[in-house]
Amino acid sequence: MVLGDYKIEVAFSPDLFGACDLNNAIVVVIDVLRATSAICTALESGVERVIPVSTLEEALEYQKKGFLVGAERNGEQIPGFDFGNSPYSYKNPELKGKTVVLTTTNGTKAINMAKDADMVVAGAFTNISVLSKWLEEQDKNIVFLCSGWKGRFNLEDSLFAGAVIDRISGNYKYRELSDSALASKYLFHTADADPYKFLRNSSHRKRMHKLNLKKDVKYCLTLDQSTVIPILKGNEMVSLESYYESITS
Amino acid sequence: MVLGDYKIEVAFSPDLFGACDLNNAIVVVIDVLRATSAICTALESGVERVIPVSTLEEALEYQKKGFLVGAERNGEQIPGFDFGNSPYSYKNPELKGKTVVLTTTNGTKAINMAKDADMVVAGAFTNISVLSKWLEEQDKNIVFLCSGWKGRFNLEDSLFAGAVIDRISGNYKYRELSDSALASKYLFHTADADPYKFLRNSSHRKRMHKLNLKKDVKYCLTLDQSTVIPILKGNEMVSLESYYESITS
Numbered sequence: 001m002v003l004g005d006y007k008i009e010v011a012f013s014p015d016l017f018g019a020c021d022l023n024n025a026i027v028v029v030i031d032v033l034r035a036t037s038a039i040c041t042a043l044e045s046g047v048e049r050v051i052p053v054s055t056l057e058e059a060l061e062y063q064k065k066g067f068l069v070g071a072e073r074n075g076e077q078i079p080g081f082d083f084g085n086s087p088y089s090y091k092n093p094e095l096k097g098k099t100v101v102l103t104t105t106n107g108t109k110a111i112n113m114a115k116d117a118d119m120v121v122a123g124a125f126t127n128i129s130v131l132s133k134w135l136e137e138q139d140k141n142i143v144f145l146c147s148g149w150k151g152r153f154n155l156e157d158s159l160f161a162g163a164v165i166d167r168i169s170g171n172y173k174y175r176e177l178s179d180s181a182l183a184s185k186y187l188f189h190t191a192d193a194d195p196y197k198f199l200r201n202s203s204h205r206k207r208m209h210k211l212n213l214k215k216d217v218k219y220c221l222t223l224d225q226s227t228v229i230p231i232l233k234g235n236e237m238v239s240l241e242s243y244y245e246s247i248t249s
Numbered sequence: 250m251v252l253g254d255y256k257i258e259v260a261f262s263p264d265l266f267g268a269c270d271l272n273n274a275i276v277v278v279i280d281v282l283r284a285t286s287a288i289c290t291a292l293e294s295g296v297e298r299v300i301p302v303s304t305l306e307e308a309l310e311y312q313k314k315g316f317l318v319g320a321e322r323n324g325e326q327i328p329g330f331d332f333g334n335s336p337y338s339y340k341n342p343e344l345k346g347k348t349v350v351l352t353t354t355n356g357t358k359a360i361n362m363a364k365d366a367d368m369v370v371a372g373a374f375t376n377i378s379v380l381s382k383w384l385e386e387q388d389k390n391i392v393f394l395c396s397g398w399k400g401r402f403n404l405e406d407s408l409f410a411g412a413v414i415d416r417i418s419g420n421y422k423y424r425e426l427s428d429s430a431l432a433s434k435y436l437f438h439t440a441d442a443d444p445y446k447f448l449r450n451s452s453h454r455k456r457m458h459k460l461n462l463k464k465d466v467k468y469c470l471t472l473d474q475s476t477v478i479p480i481l482k483g484n485e486m487v488s489l490e491s492y493y494e495s496i497t498s
Contacts, residue, residue: 012402015264019400151268153261153429179452180402186439186447187432198435203428 006141008169009178010161013148014110016180020143026135027114028123028164031147032156033204034085035107036230037124037220038070039237041087044226046096049236052108053101062101070102075211086216087126099236106147111232114145120232121240125160126225132167134229134240139173144184155187155202156221159195162188195221255390256425257418259410259433262397263359269392275384276363277372277413280396281405282453283334284356285479286373286469287319288486290336293475295345298485301357302350311350319351324460335465336375348485355396360481363394369481370489374409375474381416383478383489388422393433404436404451405470408444411437444470 011017030036039050053059056071056078063069063081070083070090077084085104102108114120118140123131135142144164146157162184169177169185177185191198199205199221208217219225229240238246260266279285288299302308305320305327312318312330319332319339326333334353351357363369367389372380384391393413395406411433418426418434426434440447448454448470457466468474478489487495 010402012261013265013268015268016262016400016402019262019264149428151265152427153259153265153432155428155432158432177450178401179398179404182450183402183404183407183432183436186436190435190439201426201431 005175006139006173007176007178008142008165008174008181010144010146010158010180010184012146012153012158012180013151014106014113014145015151017113017145021141022117022143023141025117025141025143026119026121026138027117028121028131028135028142028144029107029111029114029147030123030144030157030160031104031107031110032124032160033208033220034087034216035102035104035147036122037126038085038087038090039102039122039230040124040127040226040228042090042095042100043228043230043237043239045091045093047090047100048097048242049099049238050230051099051101051236052111053103054109054112056103059101059103067101068095068098070100072104074105075207075213086213087219088216106149110145110147111237115232115235117143122230122237123160123164125163125221125223126219127228128160128163129224130227131229132164135164136168136171149204154204156199156204158184159187159191159198162186254424255388255422256427257391257393257414257423257430258427259393259395259407259429261395261402261407261429262400263362263394264400266362266394270390271366271392272390274366274390274392275368275370275387276366277370277380277384277391277393277410278356278360278363278396279372279393279406279409280353280356280359281373281409282457282469283336283465284351284353284396285371286375287334287336287339288351288371288479289373289376289475289477291339291344291349292477292479292486292488294340294342296339296349297346297491298348298487299479300348300350300485301360302352303358303361305352308350308352316350317347319349321353323354324456324462335462336468337465355398359394359396360486364481364484366392371479371486372409372413374412374470374472375468376477377409377412378473379476380478381413384413385417385420398453403453405448405453407433408436408440408447411435
């Protein structure tokens with residue numbers, strides 16, 4: 001590989017992440033509905049750090065220690081915890097400066113799965129412009145990790161990967177797009193005219209409509225409500241701004 | 250589930266097959282470039298059965314017992330075996346009535362992975378019409394299993410799944426298309442105008458061009474050269490015709 005010769009690939013599900021090449025790579029974890037959208041919202045609202053944990057057991061441990069904890073399974077908040085994973089729960093000025101622990105069905109597991117990569121960031125339609133611009137400024141390969149739904153492919157996460165790839169892949173430095181990256185881009189082109197219509201039949205959107213979460217779906221599919229890029233620092237998602245401050249101070 | 254209420258899903262890689270629901274399902278194994286195309290060609294040419302094996306060790310065991318054996322890894326024939334997985338190797342009238350053992354990088358592993366399903370058939374562009382028509386006549390769910398490339402998503406297998414789904418999903422009995430089934434159908438719509446152009450950048454096609462297999466690629470992307478549907482009977486792929494004969498005689 002020469003400088004300026006990078007590749008882009010997409011893991012359509014955590015089960016495909018093992019086959020990805022993490023050498024000199026930024027991993028973009030995607031769980032549009034709703035974990036990565038919620039994390040963007042939380043940091044945008046002034047939450048200092050979100051600690052993503054994979055299991056309810058870990059979440060309970062943090063709760064016992066006095067942490068605020070969000071816990072969701074199958075689209076619903078687990079009783080006894082402070083929040084689910086609705087972004088609206090995190091739009092709260094009282095959370096400014098706080099730490100929030102979060103466990104969700106798919107997204108937080110995906111973040112933890114990626115933690116050995118050079119850099120792990122969270123992507124969502126809500127931060128798509130700032131994220132795409134930043135990615136293009138880095139000299140790294142990019143692996144998009146779609147959280148999917150319990151091991152399955154889902155439309156909204158791959159559509160988001162395609163939307164970012166569409167924005168950045170014109171840059172000559174991305175010389176190699178994997179088949180999954182190409183397919184994501186083509187999917188985005190199909191959907192571009194009307195992403196809502198495109199996602200109308202998606203399984204997770206149907207699941208969320210059943211749970212009366214239409215407002216959340218709309219929020220999560222609205223572009224650029226956040227200028228925050230959440231990035232993993234140790235076991236915490238923090239804003240890229242505070243990450244840079246911490247490594248330069 | 251009521252009669253006439255079936256679902257279609259696509260595993261974009263063998264690593265995603267575990268999450269598929271095999272209840273009352275036909276599994277369509279796809280390895281367009283080139284294992285399932287070669288199996289169709291072999292049965293069309295009069296080969297009586299193709300025994301797909303996962304490892305070179307098994308292939309060697311069969312060879313020692315006197316079987317004709319095809320063996321391919323990374324696009325190339327393994328020296329010492331009778332064939333690779335070029336469909337042209339199997340277009341040979343001398344093979345009529347013979348048994349051929351086959352091991353390939355991805356496809357034969359995928360077939361063996363599916364063997365506990367009710368029915369396992371092989372799909373390729375070369376048998377797309379006869380396969381699509383037959384699938385629609387069955388009262389079963391359908392799971393498309395894309396062989397991919399070493400655990401990765403590939404364009405040509407998912408494109409084929411989408412092409413079949415496009416043909417059959419108008420049938421009212423398929424009430425549920427998974428997100429992966431929808432994405433495949435959208436991909437096919439993107440490619441429909443010019444599948445060759447669509448696949449121009451695909452990783453496996455590039456790999457095969459490097460190996461000077463352009464003629465094979467062209468063959469494997471040409472529709473309806475075969476009227477055979479290969480189906481798994483025990484550990485052998487036979488033609489659907491001889492399968493039906495064996496279970497009714």
